[in-house]
Amino acid sequence: MRTKSGAALSGLLAIGVVLGTGACGASKTESPGAAGSCDTSKGTLVVGVIAPMSGKLSAIGLGIRNSVQLAVEQANEKCAVKGYQLKMDAQDDEANPDKGAAAAQRFADDANVVGIVGSYNSGVARAIQPKIASTKLVQISPGNTDPALTRGAEYATAPKRQHENYFRVVGTDDLQGPYNARFLVQDEGKKRIAIITDGKAVAENMATEFTKEIEKLGATIVGREKVNENDSDFSSVLTKIKSLKPDAIFTGCDYSISGPLAKQAKDLGLNVPVSGNDGIFDPQFIALGGREGDIAASVGAPIDKLPTGSAFVEAYKKKNFPEGYGGFGSFAFDAANVIISSIGKVTASAAWTGAPEQRTALVKEVQAYSTDQGANGVVGFDEYGDSKNKLFTVYKVTSGAWKDVKSGQFEAK
Amino acid sequence: MTLIAENVSMAFGGLVALDDVTLTVPDRAIIGLIGPNGAGKTTLFNCLTGLYAPTSGRVLLDGRPLEADPAEAARHGVARTFQNIRLFSGMSALENVLVGRHTRIKQGLMSALFHGPAFRRSEAEAVERARAELAFVGLDPAGDTPARSLSYGDQRRLEIARALAGDPAVLMLDEPTAGMNGSETTAIRTLIGAIRDRGITVVVIEHDTKFIFSLCDHVHVLVRGRMLVSGPPEAVRTDPRVIEAYLGTTECSK
Amino acid sequence: MTLDRPPVRHRKPAAPELPGPAAVLLRLRAPAAAVLVLAGALLPWASVVLPGGAYPDLATLQFFDAPHLVTGFRLHLVLLGLAAALLPRARKPAAIGVIAIALVHMAFLTGLGALSIGGPVTLAAGALLLWAARAEPPRPRMELKTPPPAVAWLVLLVAFAALLWLVSATLTAGGQSRATNPYGGAEFLAFLGFGLAVAGVLSAYGVLAWISAMSERHRIFSIAVLLGCALMLPFTQAGTGYWMTVASSIGVYAATAIGLNIVVGLAGLLDLGYVAFLGIGAFTAANLAHAVPFPVAALAGAVTAGVFGVVVGSPTLRVRGDYLAIVTLAFGEIFFRAAQNDIGGLTGGANSIPGIPPINVLGLAFNEPVGGLPGGSRYYMISVLMVAGAMAVLANLRRSRTGRAWLAIREDEDVARAMGVRTGRAKIVAFLVGATLAGLAGAVFAHKLGTVGYESFDFSESVTLLAAVVLGGMGTVPGAVVGASLLFVLPEKLREFSDYRLMLFGLALILIMRFRPQGLVSSS
Amino acid sequence: MATLAQQIVNGLVLGALIGLIALGYTMVYGIIKLINFAHGEVFMVGAFGAHFTSAYLLPDAMPWYAALPVLCVAAVAVSVTVAVLMERLAYRPLRDAHSLAPLITALGVSILLQEVVRVFYPGATAPLPFPRVFVDSQLTAGSLIVQWTGVLAVAVSPLLAAALHWYVERSRLGRAMRAVAEDPDTARLMGIDLNRVILATFVLGAVLAGLGAVLYGIHYGQIDTTMGFQNGIFAFTAAVLGGIGSIRGAMLGAFCIGMVKSLAGQYAWGGAQYDYVWVFVLLILVLMFRPQGFLGRLERVRA
Secondary structure, three states, X not given: OHHHHHHHHHHHHHHHHHHHXXXXXXXXXXXXXXXXXXXXXXXXXXXXXXXXXXXXXXXXXXXXXXXXXXXXXXXXXXXOOOOEEEEEEEEEOOOOHHHHHHHHHHXXXXXXXXXXXXXXXXXHHHHHHHHHHOOOOEEEEOOOOOOHHHHOOOOOOOOOOOOOOEEEOOOOHHHHHHHHHHHHHHHOOOOXXXXXXXXXXXXXXXXXXXXXXXXHOOOEEEEEEEOOOOOOOOHHHHHHHHHOOOOEEEEOOOHHHHHHHHHHHHHOOOOOOEEEOHHHOOHHHHHOOOOOOOEEEEEXXXXXXXXXXXXXXXXXXXXXXXXXXXXXXXXXXXXXXHHHHHHHHHHHHOOOOOOHHHHHHHHHHHHHOEEEEEOOEEEEEOOOOOEOXXXXXXXXXXXXXXXXXXXXXXXXX | OOEEEEEEEEEEOOEEEEEEEEEEEOOOOEEEEEOOOOOOHHHHHHXXXXXXXXXXXXXXXXXXXXXXXXXXXXXXXXXXXXXXXXOOOOOEHHHHHHHHOHHHOOOOHHHHHHOOHHHHHHHHHHHHHHHHHHHHHOOOOOOOOEHHHOOHHHHHHHHHHHHHOOOOOEEEEEOOOOOOOHHXXXXXXXHHHXXXXXXXXXXXXXXXXXXXXXXXXXXXEEEOOEEEEEEOHHHHHHOHHHHHHOOOHHHHOO | OOOOOOOOOOOOOOOOOOOHHHHHHHHOXXXXXXXXXXXXXHOOOEOOOEOOEXXXXXXXXXXXXXXXXXOHHHHHHHHHHHHHXXXXXXXXXXXXXXXXXXXXXXXXXXXXXXXXXXXXXXXXXXXXXXXXXXXXXXXXXXXXXXXOHHHHHHHHHHHHHHHHHHHHHHHHOOOOOOOOOOOHHHHHHHHHHHHHHHHHHHHHOOHHHHHHHHHHHOHHHHHHHXXXXXXXXXXXXXXXXXXXXXXXXXXXHHHHHXXXXXXXXXXXXXXXXXXXXXXXXXXXXXXXXXXXXXXXXXXXXXXXXXXXXXXXXXXXXXXXXXXXXXXXXXXXHHHHHHHHOOHHHOOOHHHOEOOOOOOEEOOEEOOOOEOOEOOOHHHHHHHHHHHHHHHHHHHHHHOOXXXXXXXXXXXXXXXXXXXXXXXXXXXXXXXXXXXXXXXXXXXXXXXXXXXXXXXXXOHHHHXXXXXXXXXXXXXXXXXXXXXXXXXXXHHHHOHHHHHHHHHHHHHHHHHHHHHOOOOOOOOO | OHHHHHHHHHHXXXXXXXXXXXXXXXXXXXXXXXXXXXXXXXHHHHHHHHHXXXXXXXXXXXXXXXXXXXXXXXXXXXXXXXXXXXXXXXXXXXXXXXXXXXXXXXXXXXXXHHHHHHHHOOOOOOOEEOOOOOOOOEEEEOOEEEEHHHHHHHHXXXXXXXXXXXXXXXXXXXXXXXXXXXXXXXXXXXXXXXXXXXHHHHHHHXXXXXXXXXXXXXXXXXXXXOHHHXXXXXXXXXXXXXXXXXXXXXXXXXXXXXXHHHHHHHHOOOHHHHHHHHHHHHHHHHHHHOOOOOOOOOOOOOO
């Protein structure tokens, strides 16, 4: 016993010595580039990220994080904020409002944090908004689509700005749903449409707005069903829908559900197109079972047709992140750039202290921001904090890949 | 108080464990129940304490039929110990006895939440009584040792103290001296006598016939689920049927 | 039913005496190790100044350069080294602390490519110290005398103040922002190692047992002081809005976990859907938030949850043991689905219930900062009081007829019935009390967060609550609080491992069950 | 009518797949009274094992009759390895601890395995398409449509259950298992190597879970890291419903759950959004009126 532990310990010792000498020999100098060429004398500014980075939504959350990282690194290379080095601090919210609120509070307490990119889930945003409202910390969401977050519960009839420091760069459900509805009815001539949702806020709200528009256009919703977000067997729901004889299925769910759903629809001989929004506009949808003719209506111009969009994709690929940018990376990239550009303007006149007046000034700069050079084209905000970008593109699965068939502005009627 | 088993039969599936057994437990007596292994002694105990509902026949307590619920039996004054000691091993000795006192403590949920004066009085009474029972069976009245760390003999005593704390009219002891040496057995015999002197009827299951015959006022012999002989110790001891049925066991346990 | 046998410990036989110089060398191990620890603390740890600035506390400092700069982990190492040199019993805990500090910093520095000799030397010193400590014969337990009340009160006051300092220092160790202090994680983990070592040293000298005996004797005084200390937290370094937010979340979950501790820890009823009661309380309060003042809403939440507790508990009359686990899991799932589908328009479904106003007492909104304290501190105070109340409920019930009946059911249900315990009723009361506490916590949760949605109440939350109870120690009064704090603070502090958080959580559950199944705060 | 028939078929296929997981639950619980929540994860890692084999090891074009057995072997190998490690490293040291310790450990193992796969398996942060190795076509009878994969599942699953039943009833090891389930202490006294029997139980459960994983993958065409958890809960429910410890009961319970979920989605109040609720309501009702499940034995109070 004794000799054994003695031997183990001397082994440990030996390892320690080897490690030590090895490390002593190596000497490390500061890496050139990043901070080296710019003046960073005034310190570090932090762009906060709140997104789901573990659990089922991690693919989206990690894409958001990496895209903000990309924007921050590009800004540092270009010395976008004079006198400061930018950093990103990403906090996992686990798609849980309580965790998201704590993370937001952490950022709000920290004078070095200039703004938050996030959250992805509208439910998390509802918990974050009241936490940071009084601190005036700017928040730009790349993924919240609930219209009530900007315009209040009466968003359709009596819209009212909710928080002056909250913005978003994605289209809301009351744009995405109706746009999809118009395409299905007016362009595709669909008359009987079934809806499938998964109980998540984005799916439910989108489906409700979709239904309103379908009824305005004179077509019929033959049924609306909800599946469990953890489910993988949709045969029962699809059998029920099949008996209702629809000519299209609208899905509010993302590709992880819609892909298998499309596959199982085919298995049951339900050969009508599945139509969805941003959430299914992903190559994985096709890999998981999306069929020829399935439809996605997504915000913005086709990314590969915009020079800024393809530049983003190129730059992202060059960074060799282990994860892809996902469905919302380009929005997060745009959101981060809004914050970076605005902080540059605010700090041009005075050093950043994180005082409430400066945060308010930053909010004003964000509100005034406008460009058509974002990864998704137009980036800018209306009087409610919603994105001004109301351009939608419809894609169809054509020979195993998404192909854009139509782009157009959404005009409310 | 009298406890009566009237034509009790008990079958588990096809196995008949008790067959038409009648037994009367009179007031203030020590009753012995003997029989070879598997004779149905513990099954009879379980019927008498409400753990089993007899397949046929009934158990009467002071003339009223006993519900098949051990909690009800305990409330009506039937207490017991177990053949394989079953203490609440994670609780202290004192807490074990306090659980035995459960039915006699009056504490509402609200008073337990706030520990008001009435609660403290009732708790102090209960603790005092529990300590007295610990002392009565010969254990340390402080009782703060966890039950599982007591010695085997002390665990047997603790089980008896726990049963006594509920103010029983009838105390049923299932092999109280199993695995004990001579002096411990004598101590238990004295203890059982003292319990009887408190006015409590004691029913004892034992293999040690010498122990039973020297202690009991009445002895019942159960063989293969049937009541073979009942009577005073001298009569039972000399009964030829008992000697025949019990051959070997009597020989061994001199 | 067989008796639990006390664990048998096999002590290794004393090693035979070695002759001459070997024995002298062996005897010199411990002092040598202590000196080596001190040397390691003063050696350079990082080989370069890192891009993010000097490694904590100027880790690149050269041999014996400016010893007055010994702060941070170097200070901790020096303290542990001195303890090892002067206090023989302190060697083993000190060794573990030294090894932990050295390993954490070495891992970080190796990752940064700047490892220097300080770390390896200290690690070797720690290993040598551990070897020396293990070889020493076991010593009898130290027993300290109980002092007169006045002294005892002073000691308790100092002890609890030290505890407050320790909590505050642990929370703030490494700072809040990972972006501005990239070494925060290492600092925190190393501080944790130091804290554990100090606790180990105090325990080896019987100080912890001494203090806990004293606090048991002066119970009321201790509770008052402890409560006072807990309420002082916002005035320490940890009094930032962020830590107040996290701490009040901990409070909500700790109160819920205490309720679960009654059901699982005392009555032994395994509940896998417990978070539903938190949800019921939260939804009830959320629906009433605009109509009635907070105390009424909280009461309504507690009562509603209690009623559901009775409903969920009623099948327990027929279902035993692990079957109960699946029944409660089923109830939890039913609640989750019902909430998701906005049953009766009560839960808001996917859109959750937004815009719940903050608690407002006498015109003071609880989310506003007050007198230099951050906004969340009043929620923190409320949750401290709530947790204290829940602990009192658990402690009082534990020492009553009802509590003993629960324990008896947990230990042996058949015998409990034979002792006259109406087990069905007792179990339902356990569910009633537990669910009521959870419902109350839910009401605070709703107001604190300002929004309540179904996604806060899924199965994994029930697992976390159960883990809090078991990690802390089932059936113990502080157990659930300790468990809940750990399960919330560790992930918050270790955010740089965010990709691996859940993985580490799973691993921690396995390891703690493997090495300390009775929980961190053990009842026996 | 056609819809009803189709829903029954849907239920049968789902039940067959759940049943293979439920067998593992019922076996382990029967032997060591542990709700092995991590068993669903054994199923999940099996699926990823098969995915790895087909994505990185097998050549692209292989006829199904060659690819399918290889995938099965791979899935079973991975499942069994994980199950054995789990038993040896996590559960065995806790054999004498209080009963909640292994349960918490099981939950921990479940989380750990899900996260290890999610973080370290390439692309596993999102669902992965499973290779279509089996004939990708269907059997059509009137308006009734069944995938061949579904037919395969419904055919194979009861066969495997029957084989398991036969093995437990007839083989030497099976007899030992039953003895341990009945009374572990006596079994040990009789010279049965407890560790070996328990390990064998885990292995048998893992073999079935691995096969189930391949059937699942080829039927649904996708796998993800949470598939084990959700289906594991269903499987455990099935095992309890059927009477835990009973092999036939587990299959019966699984088919029952498949049926209820399928039919409730179509006909019951609330539609598909409440289909889980009906499964659990059924479970609660059954347990309240028949606590031992359909085919389970009631444990007698012992005194």
